[in-house]
Amino acid sequence: MLERKSILYRKLILEMILNANAGHTGGSLSCVDLLNVLYNHVMNISPENFADINRDHYIHSKGHSVEALYAILAEKGFYDREELNSIEKYGSDFIGHPSRSVPGIEQNTGALGHGLSVAVGMALAAKRDGRNNRVFTIMGDGELTEGSIWEASTSAAHYHLDNLVAIVDRNSLQISGKTEDIMAMEPLEEKFSAFGFAVRNVNGHSIPDLIHIFEELPFQEGKPNMIIAHTIKGKGISFMENKVEWHHHVPSEQEYRIAMQELDEAEKKLEE
Amino acid sequence: MSKSQLSLGSANLDIFSKTLIDLAEKDQDILVVTSDSRASGKLTPFGKKFPNQMIEIGIAEQNLVGISAGLAASGKKVFAISPACFLTARALEQIKNDIAYSNRPVKIIGISAGVSYGSLGSTHHSLHDFAVLQAIHNIDIVAPADNFETIAAIRASVDHPRPIYIRFGKKPLLNLHENGTHFEIGKAILLTPKREQYDVAFIATGETVAQAYFASVGLSELGITSCVLSFHSIRPFDKEAVEQAASRSKVVITVEEHSINGGLGCHIASFLMEAGIFRPLKIAGIPDEHTITGNQLEIFRHYGITQEGLMESAQNLLEKGPDT
Ligand SMILES: [Mg+2]
Numbered sequence: 001m002l003e004r005k006s007i008l009y010r011k012l013i014l015e016m017i018l019n020a021n022a023g024h025t026g027g028s029l030s031c032v033d034l035l036n037v038l039y040n041h042v043m044n045i046s047p048e049n050f051a052d053i054n055r056d057h058y059i060h061s062k063g064h065s066v067e068a069l070y071a072i073l074a075e076k077g078f079y080d081r082e083e084l085n086s087i088e089k090y091g092s093d094f095i096g097h098p099s100r101s102v103p104g105i106e107q108n109t110g111a112l113g114h115g116l117s118v119a120v121g122m123a124l125a126a127k128r129d130g131r132n133n134r135v136f137t138i139m140g141d142g143e144l145t146e147g148s149i150w151e152a153s154t155s156a157a158h159y160h161l162d163n164l165v166a167i168v169d170r171n172s173l174q175i176s177g178k179t180e181d182i183m184a185m186e187p188l189e190e191k192f193s194a195f196g197f198a199v200r201n202v203n204g205h206s207i208p209d210l211i212h213i214f215e216e217l218p219f220q221e222g223k224p225n226m227i228i229a230h231t232i233k234g235k236g237i238s239f240m241e242n243k244v245e246w247h248h249h250v251p252s253e254q255e256y257r258i259a260m261q262e263l264d265e266a267e268k269k270l271e272e
Numbered sequence: 273m274s275k276s277q278l279s280l281g282s283a284n285l286d287i288f289s290k291t292l293i294d295l296a297e298k299d300q301d302i303l304v305v306t307s308d309s310r311a312s313g314k315l316t317p318f319g320k321k322f323p324n325q326m327i328e329i330g331i332a333e334q335n336l337v338g339i340s341a342g343l344a345a346s347g348k349k350v351f352a353i354s355p356a357c358f359l360t361a362r363a364l365e366q367i368k369n370d371i372a373y374s375n376r377p378v379k380i381i382g383i384s385a386g387v388s389y390g391s392l393g394s395t396h397h398s399l400h401d402f403a404v405l406q407a408i409h410n411i412d413i414v415a416p417a418d419n420f421e422t423i424a425a426i427r428a429s430v431d432h433p434r435p436i437y438i439r440f441g442k443k444p445l446l447n448l449h450e451n452g453t454h455f456e457i458g459k460a461i462l463l464t465p466k467r468e469q470y471d472v473a474f475i476a477t478g479e480t481v482a483q484a485y486f487a488s489v490g491l492s493e494l495g496i497t498s499c500v501l502s503f504h505s506i507r508p509f510d511k512e513a514v515e516q517a518a519s520r521s522k523v524v525i526t527v528e529e530h531s532i533n534g535g536l537g538c539h540i541a542s543f544l545m546e547a548g549i550f551r552p553l554k555i556a557g558i559p560d561e562h563t564i565t566g567n568q569l570e571i572f573r574h575y576g577i578t579q580e581g582l583m584e585s586a587q588n589l590l591e592k593g594p595d596t
Contacts, residue, residue: 053346053347100374106345107341107370108370108374110369111365111369113334114365114366117334117335117337117338117339117341117342117366117370118338118341118342118370119342120335120338120339120342121338121339121340121341121343121345122342122343122346123342124327124339124342124343125342125343125345125347125348128324129346135342148334148335148338151332151334151335152335152338154330154332155329155330155332155335155339158330
């Protein structure tokens with residue numbers, strides 16, 4: 001059951017961040033349901049087929065939310081969960097942003113505005129070679145002010161990359177405040193439509209809604225796909241939700257315990 | 273061939289384009305990716321012949337490099353081509369992260385490099401590319417000196433296991449090498465006869481190598497012996513060649529079409545100091561000032577990067593001698 005996995009991932013994320021005494025709590029919690037559905041229901045990516053060019057590809061463009069990805073890749077069997085104990089420790093491969101030194105990670109990210117261009121390149125190569133695999137990427141909503149996102153968007157449409165699936169983690173917050181206060185980017189749907197994407201909106205925390213929207217891919221033949229996933233930063237932990245300070249705040253021992261209790265309760269509810 | 277009379281080769285960009293056509297004919301994985309640079313890169317014939325092996329990105333260098341990384345990740349042998357000035361400044365973060373750090377062996381081709389755009393001014397000059405790329409791990413850096421080195425570097429780059437940056441200008445170049453010369457990325461080529469001792473070691477790169485060569489010829493007429501290294505690879509850095517040339521010489525002159533800060537000369541100076549080879553040294557290049565207006569040769573002459581200027585530098589250094 002994917003809902004239960006989401007709870008497990010959230011626990012792993014918080015454990016990692018507590019252990020590392022660093023990390024991007026809010027953004028990892030907002031994109032984890034998306035990653036859950038992608039890795040467990042949508043994408044054809046596994047440790048067994050990772051060397052196969054015909055599998056799907058995933059680029060974590062909002063690289064700072066790496067804890068969510070680490071949790072899922074561990075559970076998918078790319079490495080032992082114990083390896084995550086080394087996160088951000090001296091000499092570890094598990095740094096604070098995705099790196100190809102970690103099994104299962106496709107591209108080194110962390111600087112914003114890079115993932116979409118690389119994804120376009122992968123999708124373009126697949127098209128040219130007549131492969132029908134797909135390329136997925138998740139971007140942050142604060143990331144969208146990077147001009148390179150819009151350069152990449154033009155080429156995604158120009159080359160009719162309907163095998164490209166770009167997802168915005170629309171939690172409406174970024175490190176310094178509300179995205180719309182920092183730099184207004186709405187109307188996003190219209191902007192991406194005007195750039196040539198077939199755009200869909202979805203509740204980024206509803207597993208059934210996410211499954212449904214991914215099943216509709218490609219949304220329109222010949223057009224790249226854009227999913228604006230409406231999410232809540234810090235989702236799942238009451239005192240973290242929609243709080244800008246939880247962008248990279250590390251929970252205290254006490255906060256961690258309360259968060260775990262909340263997740264245990266959520267798990268119990270699922271069983272009912 | 274008497275090397276004091278060098279024949280004039282083809283425009284380097286033509287040679288580049290022809291080489292790519294030769295290569296693409298045999299290898300469908302070769303892709304040329306351009307940012308509206310097919311005209312300035314003389315790549316129109318390539319595009320006509322291999323429309324499926326050319327990808328146009330439009331004027332968007334960051335996107336050019338990012339997409340190239342994605343293509344390379346999918347097994348393509350990608351030549352990302354754009355003027356060096358834009359490629360290594362505007363798209364530097366993509367080169368650093370998407371190519372070098374992510375280890376995507378893209379061939380980044382900086383055309384019309386250095387001051388080959390001459391009087392078009394500083395927006396179009398790349399006098400920073402060696403400096404910035406040398407500070408980035410995992411990208412080799414090559415500046416061929418003539419048609420032969422350009423062809424050889426492009427050919428060697430196809431299956432090069434690491435990211436590589438190759439930069440050159442656009443005008444016809446003098447042929448410096450005899451047929452059958454061995455070329456290897458990371459191995460400097462000695463252009464002059466090997467001796468036990470020299471008065472001067474010229475270590476030059478790219479399109480300044482011919483100038484160093486003429487300086488060497490000019491000095492020999494004055495009874496001053498010298499060697500000339502075509503140091504086409506800034507990275508991998510050929511320590512052995514530098515060590516040999518410098519330790520056999522009284523003075524060292526480095527020559528490059530680049531800022532004197534952070535380029536070949538700085539690297540050689542620090543290498544020699546650390547290796548305990550202390551020689552009077554001159555870094556010939558573009559100084560830290562607003563670059564004078566002129567064509568490439570006029571700019572070279574203004575900053576002492578031509579035969580006359582380099583001969584004068586050599587004589588001054590020899591006269592001054594070591595500071596003992
Ligand atoms: Mg955000």
